[in-house]
Amino acid sequence: MSITTVHGTSGEDRGDYTRAESRSIRRRSLRLLADILRPRRRLLVLTVVVVVVSTILRAVVPSLIAYGIDAALPAALDGDWAPILWTASAILVAGGVGGLLVGWYVVLIARLMQAIMIELRTRIFRHTQRLSLEFHEGYTSGRIISRQTSDLESIQELLDGSLNELVDAVLIGAFTLCALLLLDWQSALILCAAMIPLVLLMRWFVRESQRGFRATSVASAKLIVRFVETMTGIRAVQAFRKERRRSREFAGAAKEYLDANLRVVRLYGVFDPALMLLGSTTIAVVLLWGSLRVVDGTLAIGVLLAAIMYVRNFFGPLEEVATFLNSYQSAAAALEKVSGVLEEEPTVADPDQPERLPDHGGTIRFDEVEFGYGAGRSVLRIPDLAIPSGQTVALVGTTGAGKSTLAKLVARFYDPRRGAVRLDGVDLRSVTSADLRRAVVMVTQEAYLFSGSVADNIALGNPDASLAEIQAAARAVGAHEFIEALPDGYDTDVNKRGGRVSAGQRQLISFARAFLADPAVLILDEATASLDLPSERQVQAALQRLLADRTAIIIAHRLSTIEIADRVLVMEHGGVVEDGSPAQLIARDGRYARLHREWAATQE
Numbered sequence: 001m002s003i004t005t006v007h008g009t010s011g012e013d014r015g016d017y018t019r020a021e022s023r024s025i026r027r028r029s030l031r032l033l034a035d036i037l038r039p040r041r042r043l044l045v046l047t048v049v050v051v052v053v054s055t056i057l058r059a060v061v062p063s064l065i066a067y068g069i070d071a072a073l074p075a076a077l078d079g080d081w082a083p084i085l086w087t088a089s090a091i092l093v094a095g096g097v098g099g100l101l102v103g104w105y106v107v108l109i110a111r112l113m114q115a116i117m118i119e120l121r122t123r124i125f126r127h128t129q130r131l132s133l134e135f136h137e138g139y140t141s142g143r144i145i146s147r148q149t150s151d152l153e154s155i156q157e158l159l160d161g162s163l164n165e166l167v168d169a170v171l172i173g174a175f176t177l178c179a180l181l182l183l184d185w186q187s188a189l190i191l192c193a194a195m196i197p198l199v200l201l202m203r204w205f206v207r208e209s210q211r212g213f214r215a216t217s218v219a220s221a222k223l224i225v226r227f228v229e230t231m232t233g234i235r236a237v238q239a240f241r242k243e244r245r246r247s248r249e250f251a252g253a254a255k256e257y258l259d260a261n262l263r264v265v266r267l268y269g270v271f272d273p274a275l276m277l278l279g280s281t282t283i284a285v286v287l288l289w290g291s292l293r294v295v296d297g298t299l300a301i302g303v304l305l306a307a308i309m310y311v312r313n314f315f316g317p318l319e320e321v322a323t324f325l326n327s328y329q330s331a332a333a334a335l336e337k338v339s340g341v342l343e344e345e346p347t348v349a350d351p352d353q354p355e356r357l358p359d360h361g362g363t364i365r366f367d368e369v370e371f372g373y374g375a376g377r378s379v380l381r382i383p384d385l386a387i388p389s390g391q392t393v394a395l396v397g398t399t400g401a402g403k404s405t406l407a408k409l410v411a412r413f414y415d416p417r418r419g420a421v422r423l424d425g426v427d428l429r430s431v432t433s434a435d436l437r438r439a440v441v442m443v444t445q446e447a448y449l450f451s452g453s454v455a456d457n458i459a460l461g462n463p464d465a466s467l468a469e470i471q472a473a474a475r476a477v478g479a480h481e482f483i484e485a486l487p488d489g490y491d492t493d494v495n496k497r498g499g500r501v502s503a504g505q506r507q508l509i510s511f512a513r514a515f516l517a518d519p520a521v522l523i524l525d526e527a528t529a530s531l532d533l534p535s536e537r538q539v540q541a542a543l544q545r546l547l548a549d550r551t552a553i554i555i556a557h558r559l560s561t562i563e564i565a566d567r568v569l570v571m572e573h574g575g576v577v578e579d580g581s582p583a584q585l586i587a588r589d590g591r592y593a594r595l596h597r598e599w600a601a602t603q604e
């Protein structure tokens, strides 16, 4: 399998990467870390210096003890107390300064790690916000939430605690080995021999637990996806009495997560005792071989004591390395996913050499356009379609005919596979997103309101607008009266009790937002669906004001909305099958005329 199969978030749900894939993913994670650490390299260097010095100081202590027992103690027995006093002072200084440096190191590393966390958090947020609609439609919100929550928490856990343990273990291990080599090479040799099974044990554990942690990370993401999906769709779940089934599915995912975790725990059940056995065996061998030499008179007793202390020091932190590896594996799995999301590129990118749109345009043209989602079949084919500036076009057709897709191409949420969509003669691919969002605004059925006041929500259309302009926009679309009647009028917080607005009112707020934005092209995708029938006249009047002096594309399933259009395009299987004014199409007695008759019948 080639490396490209794991580019970005693809292959994320697999726990069975090949070696080459694993390597490429690991490199991607490291690149991300290096990129984040580069601007903080001074802090990093200082932290490393502090920890190295403190470890050296601590590693010297057993040698000082050996000197104290073998040289200073006999001198004291002869009445010379100076050497033992010096040795005791040296132990005190080494231990004391070493301890102080450890304290400083803890602060430094915490600063560094917090900086990394904040940087990661903001990068994920900024980046996912920038990614195209195509990414978000394919990557569920549950998964993006796990990137920002459980994944970042695993990384934080590693950075907060376990990393200290690893640094400790590695440095103490290295310095201990050096000190032991200088002090007694034969004990050092025994320790080196013990490192062969140690390396094998570690390698086995890392390999197995890596697999295990990938599986737990996949399982935990699934759990979050199930939760988020159920809660965001809670209306449908309750309406269709699907609570039991969703609970069953959730329990299934929870079981999968539990099993994956248990597999990892079982690995620890083997690794920890094996490590302890290896440590005790090494100490026993050093003690036996050392005792033989002490009896022979070839080894001083203080050196044997120091050698045993060094071997203990060597194995002591290794048990903590297991804890580190635990957090490391889950953090590495998390970082892999995070770096995958960060590797995704917006599929709808800004041009290198943008062209400017004219100020008051609005002419749309589809030129030999063909489009399909992802690598899927083609769902839209528009060989030639021109919408002159100022025209209101209604898109009509059976469900799945391609109306929303056509609208999404005009708003450039997607680029066509072939051909071009042009606005005032400029290919949309050559327009910057800032320019495009000014020229084209799409209002959808969801009419999403952000936390904040009603005025803030309308002002999204034009952040520089004054309150008078905001109110004028609300008046134009017929939203002013109900906003005034809210507890705090325009200052009402839409997320607070009492500030809750109905779906239809939300729609009107989003109309006001669009009116204030004053785009050359406005797209309404089923945007009138939530408005209540009793206000139909109001809706029509509001729409007429909203659509005046601009090009508009309306997708609507209600006749009254379509009737205000200058032109109707009937779509079927991704193509335009009828095109004309409502009156012309009725006279032609085709599909639109039939639809019109059916609608008229239901309105009576």
Ligand SMILES: Nc1ncnc2c1ncn2[C@@H]1O[C@H](COP(=O)(O)OP(=O)(O)OP(=O)(O)O)[C@@H](O)[C@H]1O
Residues within 6 Å of the ligand: 137, 373, 376, 379, 397, 398, 399, 400, 401, 402, 403, 404, 405, 406
């Ligand atoms: N995000 C997507 N990924 C893959 N296929 C999609 C996606 N969105 C729509 N499609 C497919 O594209 C085709 C056209 O869908 P589109 O939403 O444009 O239809 P529509 O005419 O707007 O339908 P409706 O009136 O039901 O909203 C359909 O076959 C649909 O299954």
